[in-house]
Amino acid sequence: MRLVQYLSESGQRRVGQVSADGNHLHPLKDTQSVRELAEAAIARKVALSTVVTERVTTESVDYDALLQHNRVLAPLDHDEPARFLITGTGLTHTGSANARDKMHVLTHGEDADESDSLKIFRMGLEGGKPAAGQLGVQPEWFFKGVGTCVVPPGAPLPLPAFAKAGAEEAEIVGLYINDPDGKPYRIGYALGNEYSDHVTEGENYLFLAHSKLRSCSIGPELLIGELPQEVRGRSRIVRDGAVVWDEEFLSGEAHMSHSIGNLEHYHFRYPMHRRPGDLHAYFFGAAVMSYAFAVKTEPGDEYIIEAPAFGKPLRNRMELVEDEGLVSVTAL
Template sequence: MSVLFECAYDGERYVGLGVPQDGTALRLYPLHGARLATLIGQSGGDAAAITAGRIPVDVPAGERHRVRLLPPLMPDHVGDALVSGFMMTHNVKADATMQDQPNWFVKGLGNSLRVPGEPLSVPGDAVAVCEEAEIVLVYVGDQEGRPRYMGYSFGNDVTDIGRFKQHAGHLSYAKLCEAALSPALHLGPPPRKVTGEVTIERDGAVSWKGTFTTGTDALHYELDAMMSRLFAYEVLHWPGRVHYVYIGADRSSFHGGHTMADGDRVSLDFTSHGVTLTNTLAWAPLPA
């Protein structure tokens, strides 16, 4: 399966192959103004065809500070991207009250996404925050505006689960924390099984550790039906709009009795797929 990532280097956009690792050299291919989503569509998802004829630029490890990794297919204007997701999708959370379609929420526009290494802002009056290790589906609106599936990535849908537990109608507020997203776009259908580990550190020491399982086999709902129902709403159709859809999580540190705090360092190791997201939580000051 092909894996691509996009980045900005010296003010220009480039594409690379594979999952970019911290502290390593990168081989980048200039896009020369082309939109990566268009190239993926034209090539049928063939990474070799996307990079063919593009003269690579090698960035040594010591120059990585000049490279800014981007969320997959992030448009030039963050307002052209919508970040959303579904809740209570997994079998471990299923009960007799489950509906035929899971609840959907809007998390924000493109500026709500952060790549690994960047801090994740949490509202200053958050009640109880948790991580949520998830598969994230990426869609781009075609010329008629219909969202077309491009591939998947992995993310951390940070959530004020305490606010939701206090009042189920406040899910929309609970989701207004920034989210982490891997810059790697995996071209292909969403994986059936993903396994990994969460590590939370406070003041340099591990304060909580746990495992997670996700993937389409873990879902209580049929994924194609979920997405078809969602994108049947024409209000979500717009040419070129990028949709990042978080499809739900396994149990989190909150369910393990852990309480997060400002400055906690959260690492999600999607071990089965070689992807790691590490971000520090930052409680935002309340407005005066």
């Protein structure tokens, strides 16, 4: 079961279930957001799919037309964006570990000691999938922003004037809500473009935090239920109508060094991440990225990320934004 948040022709928020052919949406009655659905399921102690089944109608909406007119929203959002935390992990797939290590070699040379990136990746391989009820090894973790950094499918991904670069990271994203008692619930999964500045990161690993403070995009569809053990997809860059990079990615727990449950534990073990009513989007890490293939992206490039398990592709074009210059603070 997959859901989409969108705007009707009159600008009203709606939620629709994706049709069997993947090209239409069946609107849910009396529903304006996925968050509202999740809260209803929690209050009634039933599965989210149960609430969807009860509310879905036979009406049919042209899904492609919604995408064409930029009326599809991110699959999860909050009226107060500061209550939607965007975070993630890395080094959970072989490709991401290799890419990080390449940056280390470029900076420190072939004879340098093993990088911290490879060390933490090996830690995941050895202890990232603990037995049921056991604690595994701690993964990498980073903060990306709050709800204001999430741009809808089809919207531009801003490239700050101060950025050294901007490039895609095709990832699966876990989407969560905390109930009134602070217990976290997983709403579902979506495709995401984590979009980072790998050149800044490569200059010094301590700049990783800076490199992640960029916009991102999630969607267009929310997958409800369990994630397939293997997710196959493609990540592409299109420039002036031509594909300049195209690579398959493999994800899902079968291709990860950490179990999803282990990643979730180390995220939600902090009480601040279990604040009642808050939403969370957690990027699970990238398997491939164009930067590792020495691709230099440019403003105007379109990133396309797709996987059959998630329906329609996620598309965003990178757009250079005006230089704001020196940001100064005024004393009160």
